[in-house]
Amino acid sequence: MMDDHTLASTLASTARDLLSRLRSGGLSGPEAGREGDRRAHDLLVELLERHRPGDAVLSEEGDSVTPDARSGRLWIIDPLDGTREYSDGRDDWAVHVALAEGGELTAGAVALSSGDTHGTGTPVPLPAPEPRRLRVAVSRSHRPPLVDELARVLDVQLVPMGSAGVKAMAVCTGKVDAYVHAGGQYQWDSAAPVAVALAAGAHASHLDGTPLDFRSPEPRTEDLLVCRPEAAPVLLAALAELCTTP
Ligand SMILES: Nc1ncnc2c1ncn2[C@@H]1O[C@H](COP(=O)(O)O)[C@@H](OP(=O)(O)O)[C@H]1O
Numbered sequence: 620m621m622d623d624h625t626l627a628s629t630l631a632s633t634a635r636d637l638l639s640r641l642r643s644g645g646l647s648g649p650e651a652g653r654e655g656d657r658r659a660h661d662l663l664v665e666l667l668e669r670h671r672p673g674d675a676v677l678s679e680e681g682d683s684v685t686p687d688a689r690s691g692r693l694w695i696i697d698p699l700d701g702t703r704e705y706s707d708g709r710d711d712w713a714v715h716v717a718l719a720e721g722g723e724l725t726a727g728a729v730a731l732s733s734g735d736t737h738g739t740g741t742p743v744p745l746p747a748p749e750p751r752r753l754r755v756a757v758s759r760s761h762r763p764p765l766v767d768e769l770a771r772v773l774d775v776q777l778v779p780m781g782s783a784g785v786k787a788m789a790v791c792t793g794k795v796d797a798y799v800h801a802g803g804q805y806q807w808d809s810a811a812p813v814a815v816a817l818a819a820g821a822h823a824s825h826l827d828g829t830p831l832d833f834r835s836p837e838p839r840t841e842d843l844l845v846c847r848p849e850a851a852p853v854l855l856a857a858l859a860e861l862c863t864t865p
């Protein structure tokens with residue numbers, strides 16, 4: 620039997636490959652987003668039923684889960700993160716598969732459109748820091764005003780891109796130093812990216828530094844910081860200042 624880390628990576632890669640085939644088969648625009656979301660969800664649910672029949676699943680495209688499921692083994696999946704970018708024919712989309720046990724993230728994988736899959740089974744440590752202006756990944760289409768404020772007070776370079784998984788993996792590969800989001804998101808947007816980033820040695824928390832909660836029955840979350848560990852103190856201090864300044 621595959622262990623949970625291997626299963627998360629295999630499932631994410633399999634759904635990513637399906638999504639890539641759908642698009643290269645000519646699907647585009649809003650129909651690509653709708654079909655991609657649905658087909659990737661159906662595939663992941665079917666594979667989880669086959670490989671982990673006793674486990675619960677929380678998916679962006681599925682139903683809510685019971686409190687019992689929250690205290691046991693719960694797969695938190697986003698079959699297509701960055702649906703807008705996928706529909707637009709861009710490459711900044713990803714598949715997220717994470718496992719939470721009693722609310723603790725214990726495995727996860729993010730499959731990128733490039734063919735790379737980052738997983739907790741084979742975590743790659745963050746590359747050495749580079750002496751440069753801090754780079755912060757930010758949503759293209761849900762850009763929080765707070766990050767423009769952050770760029771002003773800290774003189775950071777903002778790098779817009781789609782998908783929470785793509786942004787968190789950009790921290791893991793050293794393309795950027797941080798990913799900052801505010802204004803809302805869901806547990807399926809952050810669970811796998813956070814599991815992989817933590818395994819690679821990154822910092823992940825709310826913008827006020829409090830831990831993320833994947834046991835909460837409310838799937839909506841407020842904000843997210845994923846960053847290189849040495850960047851966390853300066854970012855958290857600046858964010859605390861901005862959040863208390865009227
Ligand atoms: N303010 C907000 N409210 C709800 N969801 C949000 C949000 N901002 C971002 N998201 C979700 O977070 C994911 C990453 O967003 P972005 O690409 O803008 O960084 C997207 O998931 P989906 O593409 O799975 O819907 C998006 O819908």
Ligand SMILES: [Mg+2]
Nearest residue numbers: 697700701808
């Ligand atoms: Mg998403």
